[in-house]
Structures are given as structure tokens and as C-alpha cells.
Amino acid sequence: MFESIKYLQKGNQKRAYQAISELDIMKHLAAYNPILCGTLPIGIDIACSDLDIIMEVDEFERFEEQVRELYGNQQNFKVKKLHIRENPVIKANFWFSGFEFELFGQALPVKEQNAYLHMVIEDAVMKRHPSIKKEVIELKEKGWKTEPAFCKVLQLEEGDPYKELINYGKNTGFI
Structure with missing residues (x-):
């Protein structure tokens, strides 16, 4: 895509x-x-x-x-x-x-690199839950990095947000 x-x-x-x-x-x-x-x-x-x-x-x-x-x-x-x-x-x-x-x-x-996997997961999350997009953008405008912002919105706040997002993607079938 x-x-x-x-x-x-x-x-x-x-x-x-x-x-x-x-x-x-x-x-x-x-x-x-x-x-x-x-x-x-x-x-x-x-x-x-x-x-x-x-x-x-x-x-x-x-x-x-x-x-x-x-x-x-x-x-x-x-x-x-x-x-x-x-x-x-x-x-x-x-x-x-x-x-x-x-x-x-x-x-x-490239399709095995974290940057690509994160993007695919984030895109899938927003397609499933469109309201999340606004919340993530608001956090980003306050200085948050993208992956931590998604983890906060998804309530995945334990541990490394970059790893947490990959685990979330695997558990939900997004990757």
C-alpha cells in the first residue's frame, strides 16, 4: 500500500x-x-x-x-x-x-523494520477507530512522539511504547 x-x-x-x-x-x-x-x-x-x-x-x-x-x-x-x-x-x-x-x-x-510496522499498525488502528486520529494529533501537537501518543490513547502505557505498539499489532492481527 x-x-x-x-x-x-x-x-x-x-x-x-x-x-x-x-x-x-x-x-x-x-x-x-x-x-x-x-x-x-x-x-x-x-x-x-x-x-x-x-x-x-x-x-x-x-x-x-x-x-x-x-x-x-x-x-x-x-x-x-x-x-x-x-x-x-x-x-x-x-x-x-x-x-x-x-x-x-x-x-x-523495509517491511520488517519497526518504522514500517508502526505505520501499518497506526493506520489500521485509525481505520478501526477513526476518533483516535484527533486524540493522537492533539498529543503530537503537545510534543508527544507518535508511538507514545498511540500507546497513551490505546492505554498501553507499560514498558517501551515502541515495543508495546508492535506487540499490540501482533495481538490484534494488524501485522
């Missing part, structure tokens, strides 16, 4: 579509199976939401060279290699056309 960004061509997401298209990220980085994840694809973005594009990256050095060559001249460009939940990841961040971009890579198929 989220493999293409064509769904962004309508409504308030059109600016994001234009920015991603102008940079031609999906084409330039197609070898990494890029998917736009996060709040924008599921319509819970707020003014400060960034554009998270996740990818399957096995060779961090090659990926870093490529993104530096393609986007290194963009405002506030930086690359970090770190570990998230004991998994090595690489992130490139920059600003373009009023959006902060985060290109996120790890050696895992």
Missing part, C-alpha cells in the same frame, strides 16, 4: 510529494527499496513533521557515499551511524523545500 508515493498527490500532502519528487529520492535510491514512513502517509502529520524514508541498507559506506553525492549540498546535511535497539543503522538528515528529510537505513527488509 505504501510502496509508491503517488497517494501524496492529493490534499495537503502535495507539497511533500513535490519535494520528494524534485529530489528524485525514490528513483535515485531505488536499489534500497525506499518507503516513506511516519505520520505523513497516514495523515497525522503536524507542522514540524519530517519526511522519514526507510531503506534496506547492507553496505553503509557505499550508501553514505551515494547520499553525500546526491544530497550533501542540501541545508544542514549530516550523516550518523549508530545503534537503535542493538541494531546498526545509518541516518542522513537534511532540509529541502521546507521539510526535514531523514533517510534511514538498516540491514533489514
